[in-house]
Amino acid sequence: MKEKKQKRIFMKPGRTNSEDRKNFVKYWAHYVRTHSDEEWSKQQNILINSQMQNAGRFVKNLTP
Amino acid sequence: MKYIPEKREIDLRKKITNALDKFALDFLGIIKKHTEYVVISGYVSILLGRSRATEDIDVFIKKITKEQFLKLYQELLKEEFWCINEDNGNELFEYLGENMAIRFCRKNSPIPNFEIKFPKDSLDEKSFKDSINVLLSDGEIKISSLERHIAFKEIYLGSEKDIEDSEHIRELFKESLDYEKINKLKELVRIRKEHERKKAEKNFYETW
16 A cells, blocks of 8 residues: 655744744644644653653752 | 534543643642642643743632642642742742742652642633643643633733744644634733733832
């Protein structure tokens, strides 16, 4: 069976840092809308879980 | 992600829960035994997929008596949550009564933390009814309506991060948002912000 090819969406680079960030927010929201919850959450969790781990490590290092 | 506006429900049961969601479910599981709550601000966007982390989760709790609050506080302590502001329950209740937010975290881990507050006016009060249930694989979280979230982010808060949080929701739910409701709420929020600005200005000059 032929594998269904998904059309790639490209992000327009911004002229300023703020515009670029805004474009990425839209790009990512579109990604979330067009991909399964399992798929986008796997990627989001890399960011969130690592912040939680780092916060835990930071506190451990502070504790004598 | 399936949003059914008529049912005021977002189905996220296929989302892989992260450490922040687990923290939220643990804390809110205790809160809801004692009073009604509604999650507002940044975590609403994050729960719905925004690609950023946060140090705190903001939540309104319905006004309760001091006795009810002390019971809630005892259970939070029993479940190893700490308050960052103070350890005396009576004083914590006073802070809430003065419209100040108090923060709870896991024992020895200030990040992330929960910022809880009482609603300060009817606009805040209405967020309890104007809310949505988000279904996760291991529980439910009640958040403010998407339209209310957008109005507050864009008008009341307004930093670059807030505008981006709002943009995420606008893009994600562009086919199901009630744009008339957003505009009405934005007007109400604008009036409140102006009222607060005038009050702060008056207080400033009176102090001088």
